[in-house]
Amino acid sequence: MSRQTEEAGRTAPAAGASPAGRMAAEERRQQIVSVAMRLFSERGFRGTTTKEIARDAGVSEAIIFRHFATKEDLYHAIIDCKACRGGMADMQNPVAESVRVEVEDAMRRGDDRAVLSGIALSMMRHHHSDPDFLRLLLYSALEGHQLAQMFWDLNVRVLYEFLGSYIRERQRAGALREVDPTVVVRAFTGMVIHHSITSILWDTKRPLLVVSNEDAAREFTEIVLRGIEVGAGEREAAPKGRKGARPSTRRARKSNGQGRAGVKKS
Amino acid sequence: MSRQTEEAGRTAPAAGASPAGRMAAEERRQQIVSVAMRLFSERGFRGTTTKEIARDAGVSEAIIFRHFATKEDLYHAIIDCKACRGGMADMQNPVAESVRVEVEDAMRRGDDRAVLSGIALSMMRHHHSDPDFLRLLLYSALEGHQLAQMFWDLNVRVLYEFLGSYIRERQRAGALREVDPTVVVRAFTGMVIHHSITSILWDTKRPLLVVSNEDAAREFTEIVLRGIEVGAGEREAAPKGRKGARPSTRRARKSNGQGRAGVKKS
DNA sequence: CTCCGGTAAGTAAGTACTTACTTTTAATCA
DNA sequence: TGATTAAAAGTAAGTACTTACTTACCGGAG
Numbered sequence: 001m002s003r004q005t006e007e008a009g010r011t012a013p014a015a016g017a018s019p020a021g022r023m024a025a026e027e028r029r030q031q032i033v034s035v036a037m038r039l040f041s042e043r044g045f046r047g048t049t050t051k052e053i054a055r056d057a058g059v060s061e062a063i064i065f066r067h068f069a070t071k072e073d074l075y076h077a078i079i080d081c082k083a084c085r086g087g088m089a090d091m092q093n094p095v096a097e098s099v100r101v102e103v104e105d106a107m108r109r110g111d112d113r114a115v116l117s118g119i120a121l122s123m124m125r126h127h128h129s130d131p132d133f134l135r136l137l138l139y140s141a142l143e144g145h146q147l148a149q150m151f152w153d154l155n156v157r158v159l160y161e162f163l164g165s166y167i168r169e170r171q172r173a174g175a176l177r178e179v180d181p182t183v184v185v186r187a188f189t190g191m192v193i194h195h196s197i198t199s200i201l202w203d204t205k206r207p208l209l210v211v212s213n214e215d216a217a218r219e220f221t222e223i224v225l226r227g228i229e230v231g232a233g234e235r236e237a238a239p240k241g242r243k244g245a246r247p248s249t250r251r252a253r254k255s256n257g258q259g260r261a262g263v264k265k266s
Numbered sequence: 267m268s269r270q271t272e273e274a275g276r277t278a279p280a281a282g283a284s285p286a287g288r289m290a291a292e293e294r295r296q297q298i299v300s301v302a303m304r305l306f307s308e309r310g311f312r313g314t315t316t317k318e319i320a321r322d323a324g325v326s327e328a329i330i331f332r333h334f335a336t337k338e339d340l341y342h343a344i345i346d347c348k349a350c351r352g353g354m355a356d357m358q359n360p361v362a363e364s365v366r367v368e369v370e371d372a373m374r375r376g377d378d379r380a381v382l383s384g385i386a387l388s389m390m391r392h393h394h395s396d397p398d399f400l401r402l403l404l405y406s407a408l409e410g411h412q413l414a415q416m417f418w419d420l421n422v423r424v425l426y427e428f429l430g431s432y433i434r435e436r437q438r439a440g441a442l443r444e445v446d447p448t449v450v451v452r453a454f455t456g457m458v459i460h461h462s463i464t465s466i467l468w469d470t471k472r473p474l475l476v477v478s479n480e481d482a483a484r485e486f487t488e489i490v491l492r493g494i495e496v497g498a499g500e501r502e503a504a505p506k507g508r509k510g511a512r513p514s515t516r517r518a519r520k521s522n523g524q525g526r527a528g529v530k531k532s
Numbered sequence: 533c534t535c536c537g538g539t540a541a542g543t544a545a546g547t548a549c550t551t552a553c554t555t556t557t558a559a560t561c562a
Numbered sequence: 563t564g565a566t567t568a569a570a571a572g573t574a575a576g577t578a579c580t581t582a583c584t585t586a587c588c589g590g591a592g
Contacts, residue, residue, distance in 0.1 A: 022537060022590085044408065047312040050582060060539050065583060135408060141467050142310065142405055152468055160474050182475045183485045186464065187457040194456030201407050202418055208426050209448045219449045226497070227489030288556065288571060316548060326573050331549060 029067045029077075032057050037078050041132035044139040045075060079147050082133060096122065107166055112175070112225055115166065119159075120192045120217035127196035128213060134200055160185050167228075177230045184228055191220045295333045295343075298323050303344050307398035310405040311341060345413050348399060362388065373432055378441070378491055381432065385425075386458045386483035393462035394479060400466060426451050433494075443496045450494055457486040 023031065035057045039048040050071055054061040068074040099122040106114035127134050141148035160182065167181035195216055199207065211219070289297065301323045305314040316337055320327040334340040365388040372380035393400050407414035426448065433447035461482055465473065477485070 025537070028537075044310060044312065046310065047409070049580080051580085059537095061582085062540085062584075063538065066537080069583095071582065138404060139408055142401060142408070143313070148468065156468075157474065179485060179489070180475075180477075183477065183482070184489070186461055186475050187486055187489050190457040190460030190464075191453045192456070194460045195452055198452065198456075202414065202422075208423065209446075209452050211446075211449065216449070219445060220453055223445070223450070223453050223493030224489060225493070226495075227491070227493035229492075231492070231497075291570075294571080315546085317546090325571090327548090328550080328574085329572065332571080335549095337548065 025067070028057075028059070028063070032059075032064060032067055033074070033077050033081055036074050037082070037136065038132055040075070040078065040139065041135040045071075045143055045145060075145065075147075078136075079150060082136075082147075096126075110170070110173070110175070112170065112229075113221055116188065116224060117217045117221040119163065120188070120220055121213060123189075123192050124196055124213040124217060127193075127200065131200045134196065138197075138201075156189075159189065163188070174230065176228045179228055184224065187227075188220070188224045191224070192217075195220070291333070294323075294325070294329070298325075298330060298333055299340070299343050299347055302340050303348070303402065304398055306341070306344065306405065307401040311337075311409055311411060341411065341413075344402075345416060348402075348413075362392075376436070376439070376441070378436065378495075379487055382454065382490060383483045383487040385429065386454070386486055387479060389455075389458050390462055390479040390483060393459075393466065397466045400462065404463075404467075422455075425455065429454070440496065442494045445494055450490065453493075454486065454490045457490070458483075461486070 036053050039053055050064050051061055054064050103115055103118040163185045164181040167184055170176045302319050305319055316330050317327055320330050369381055369384040429451045430447040433450055436442045
């Protein structure tokens with residue numbers, strides 16, 4: 001008993017503002033969702049108890065179940081609140097919208113560096129500003145909840161099509177060499193996402209690499225772009241590898257045409 | 267139930283006649299560890315019950331606690347069995363050893379492509395041959411268990427030093443441009459690990475990219491290497507970014523420690 | 533008064549872990 | 563050889579506690 005004194009101030013009848021006394025239903029609902037999201041992201045869905053959520057929200061456990069029929073329901077509320085947002089597909093988010101406009105503008109100019117680093121920076125900023133969401137997503141993927149699938153379809157697939165078709169276009173324009181665009185997208189997003197995950201999840205104490213988001217975005221962009229630009233000596237020639245390496249483009253295009261690599265039904 | 271007939275035939279120490287139920291202690295211990303590892307990797311440590319482990323091992327729950335004092339103990343047995351193995355640091359593993367020899371040989375020859383694709387291929391093969399371990403690691407990192415930290419220190423740190431110092435050496439030799447080697451390692455491992463995680467964890471149905479480990483290793487290697495090789499027109503010139511991009515090397519070299527000329531061997 | 537946000541005190545089904553007991557195995561000894 | 567014995571593999575049925583979820587009842591604002 002009286003365990004909630006620490007957090008909620010126990011409705012504190014004192015004249016001062018009671019921090020979490022009585023809330024309107026919708027307000028309380030929001031608060032529970034946000035507390036639950038934090039805890040799910042820390043301990044996973046299975047690893048979080050409704051009692052913990054209640055304690056952190058400063059209410060009794062029964063309140064949770066007044067607002068949400070089941071724990072699973074609470075999870076779905078989080079999805080509704082979060083799943084669709086946060087990626088390039090998020091039209092509602094004004095920040096993401098401005099990034100999209102900026103990136104699409106760079107696309108029109110053919111400024112590959114601005115395109116890639118714009119995307120990378122927007123992803124990294126999102127990851128770092130909302131690390132809980134990254135953890136939530138990872139847990140969701142491991143635990144097999146639908147948040148992961150939803151995020152994948154709503155954001156990742158969109159990004160692959162968006163970036164992939166841009167790369168294809170630039171290849172037709174002769175600016176980029178012939179590599180499977182899907183491989184390039186995977187490589188690029190791999191750098192970015194792995195960097196975020198690493199610095200948020202693993203590399204916290206004694207970090208191997210400390211770099212600002214801006215610098216990281218610039219470096220990654222530079223590596224990938226140099227990696228896929230047509231070289232000085234291969235402007236008009238057949239797309240061949242140099243320096244005695246295997247002509248790696250051949251294989252990739254083969255695996256592309258051979259089956260269902262990358263390109264979907266369209 | 268004859269659930270236990272599936273795994274681990276019989277005890278075999280004395281003349282046959284073991285009715286497939288009873289095992290020698292060490293054998294049973296091993297079996298429990300392997301069952302637990304599978305379940306932990308599927309549902310996480312918190313999400314797996316000792317009852318489930320017992321059922322899948324075909325014994326009663328009490329047997330688990332005869333072999334392992336606590337559930338946590340069982341987790342530590344998994345660490346002992348798995349944590350140190352599986353990376354470049356694993357000297358016991360003959361396969362990893364041969365890869366290491368191969369890669370070090372390529373390093374001596376200065377064959378950058380063989381170095382990078384050898385490392386990438388070995389990582390990817392390991393991920394795909396033991397996907398449980400990848401999931402276990404991710405769960406471990408999220409749940410804050412020490413397996414993650416141990417793996418990080420024993421494998422990731424080693425790889426960063428190993429690859430990083432090679433890149434630094436090749437930069438001194440004038441073969442690679444001046445980027446922070448740590449950034450390059452992060453970019454490269456990011457491609458590889460993200461690709462593994464993506465294809466194992468997320469991209470299972472309707473995959474965005476289907477590519478063999480060999481092709482992926484070659485493509486990633488090609489992108490990164492072209493990305494960090496000195497360009498045709500910048501052999502002797504000061505290392506500057508081109509195409510109007512910022513000179514991204516500035517920051518990176520600062521954190522690197524500004525390597526002097528001093529060519530080693532090639 | 534009467535909603536309605538809030539609580540205390542449940543419940544049944546888990547949870548990790550234990551106890552008390554039986555069966556199998558293999559070495560020992562009359 | 564074959565009965566004796568002790569240790570180890572195994573089990574059924576617990577214990578104390580936690581879990582998601584319920585029920586019955588407050589009390590202050592409109």
